Amino acid sequence: MKKEFTPKLFSLLKQGISKKTLTKDLLSGIIVGIVALPLAIAFAIASGVSPEKGIITAIIAGIIISTFGGSRVQIGGPTGAFIVIVYGIIQSYGIDGLIIATFLAGFLMIGMGLLRLGNLLKFIPYSLIVGFTSGIALIIFSSQINDFFGLHISKVPADFIDKWMVYFENFDNINWYAIAIAVSTILITIYFQKLVKKIPGSIIAIVLSTIIVKVFDIPVDTIESNFGEIPNHFSLPHIPNVNFDTIQALIQPAFAIAILGSIESLLSAVVSDSMIGGKHRSNMELIAMGGANIVSALFGGIPATGAIARTATNVKNGGRTPLAGIFHSLVLLAIMLLFAPYAKLIPLPCLAGILVVIAYHMSEIGQFKSILKGNRMDIIILLTTFFLTVIFDLVIAIEIGMVLASFMFMKRMSESVHVENITTKTTDEENLFDEELIDIPKDVLLYEINGPLFFGAARQFQETVTNTHLRPKVIIIRMRYVPLIDATGYQSVKEIVKIFKERGIKVIISGVNENLKKDFKNNDMFSILKKEFVVKDITTAIKLANEI
Numbered sequence: 001m002k003k004e005f006t007p008k009l010f011s012l013l014k015q016g017i018s019k020k021t022l023t024k025d026l027l028s029g030i031i032v033g034i035v036a037l038p039l040a041i042a043f044a045i046a047s048g049v050s051p052e053k054g055i056i057t058a059i060i061a062g063i064i065i066s067t068f069g070g071s072r073v074q075i076g077g078p079t080g081a082f083i084v085i086v087y088g089i090i091q092s093y094g095i096d097g098l099i100i101a102t103f104l105a106g107f108l109m110i111g112m113g114l115l116r117l118g119n120l121l122k123f124i125p126y127s128l129i130v131g132f133t134s135g136i137a138l139i140i141f142s143s144q145i146n147d148f149f150g151l152h153i154s155k156v157p158a159d160f161i162d163k164w165m166v167y168f169e170n171f172d173n174i175n176w177y178a179i180a181i182a183v184s185t186i187l188i189t190i191y192f193q194k195l196v197k198k199i200p201g202s203i204i205a206i207v208l209s210t211i212i213v214k215v216f217d218i219p220v221d222t223i224e225s226n227f228g229e230i231p232n233h234f235s236l237p238h239i240p241n242v243n244f245d246t247i248q249a250l251i252q253p254a255f256a257i258a259i260l261g262s263i264e265s266l267l268s269a270v271v272s273d274s275m276i277g278g279k280h281r282s283n284m285e286l287i288a289m290g291g292a293n294i295v296s297a298l299f300g301g302i303p304a305t306g307a308i309a310r311t312a313t314n315v316k317n318g319g320r321t322p323l324a325g326i327f328h329s330l331v332l333l334a335i336m337l338l339f340a341p342y343a344k345l346i347p348l349p350c351l352a353g354i355l356v357v358i359a360y361h362m363s364e365i366g367q368f369k370s371i372l373k374g375n376r377m378d379i380i381i382l383l384t385t386f387f388l389t390v391i392f393d394l395v396i397a398i399e400i401g402m403v404l405a406s407f408m409f410m411k412r413m414s415e416s417v418h419v420e421n422i423t424t425k426t427t428d429e430e431n432l433f434d435e436e437l438i439d440i441p442k443d444v445l446l447y448e449i450n451g452p453l454f455f456g457a458a459r460q461f462q463e464t465v466t467n468t469h470l471r472p473k474v475i476i477i478r479m480r481y482v483p484l485i486d487a488t489g490y491q492s493v494k495e496i497v498k499i500f501k502e503r504g505i506k507v508i509i510s511g512v513n514e515n516l517k518k519d520f521k522n523n524d525m526f527s528i529l530k531k532e533f534v535v536k537d538i539t540t541a542i543k544l545a546n547e548i
Helices: 008-015 019-046 051-068 080-114 117-123 126-143 160-173 176-195 201-215 223-227 244-276 282-298 308-316 323-343 348-362 365-372 376-392 394-416 455-466 487-502 514-522 538-547
Strands: 444-450 474-481 506-510
Touching (some): 019 051, 019 080, 019 223, 019 308, 019 348, 051 282, 080 126, 080 348, 080 394, 117 282, 126 365, 126 376, 176 348, 201 348, 244 282, 244 394, 244 487, 308 323, 365 376, 376 394, 444 455, 444 538, 455 487, 487 506
Parallel strands (some): 474 506
């Protein structure tokens, strides 16, 4: 219990961090800090606040999340997921409303962590997460049309449909210079990384476009023309006037920030765990997120959470302790103090191009298509959440999505319950107690799943299988009593196969019924698992394992 609420950094410092690890963390922190700079500025501008607020958030929240969080490699800061919520709050309640909502969200996150609700967030179905994430990606893309095409619209509506109506009315004002810069940014961001791994393409795009616009005096909007100077200092802590009516009005968006931040942060922690073979402390992570948002709000920052892309960048560049996250924030602080006056020259079409790339990666098009081929109930949750996010509101989308998922889960459970007389089985089928007849080879592990593999059980199943300390050559997953698998279950199976493939371990799946075989194909399981490794019974699986 004590360990559960101990920051990961404190545990690692107690064990001792080697000089070699410290050096790798420092180098990774420098790279991630450079990667985070344009993202922090772009997220702030897209959210409707001044650019320095994104940098302030990345510095303050980044240090607090790394120092007190429950993950070894998590990088905290502003993310694209919050753009929709923050923009809406700014339009309705102004900057003071945003500060109060972020402040409240921070306390909600701390409360969730203290109540150990971090472990319960795994029960949110994958189809719901993909639905609102894809919806947010579409909204981010839509928010960048003004700067991407250089339409120079002074006031863009917050509503999705109204926004596009205004765009269509102003498409005769297209600035071809802006389009050229935005498209060039997209191409450089995508392809430069393939040539030089260590330097992010977004930084190259910013430097080149800024120099070209300044030298040739190209007529496009810049940070300076729209926002003025970028301060190279922090403002004093500020708490707006708060009363009960204000709290009542802002508790719903604060709840949305807390839920969304918690989901994204813990998803990022799970992804990074699979990359480094670690195990995060989910409740400590929530407490750190809450504290980071409270302090960030006091300095005028925007909501923060764990950033999946920056965390993955940290892992790939050798970061292995929370010190890398602290170094990333210190790099951003140094950049803010020394180079803030030059950042005002960055062209807005360049930032729009970067955000379009982020929106594309965030959209999870592959997963969206995969779920559309799957179970009808997952499709309903996915599309309902997606359209509610885009057309109405993210808070409503999450609430209705969770209600739908709960009802559909209960319906599925009632349909999956059945009574079967085992004595009527033929000799060709597997017997209930045939484990005694199975001769399991030395380097083979056998797992059996009994019952539906749903979003609630999927994470537990994944943790049980992947957390083995043994080093087998083959793992057999027996599914003879699995009537159906939902999108989260398929995602967990895919991740298990990927993790063991990286370790050089073969995975065989046994006892899959005909309906599940069709779903395997629809959910692209055979793209990561060869068809010959999905067999009809345990005898065939053991024979195949012996051959391997």
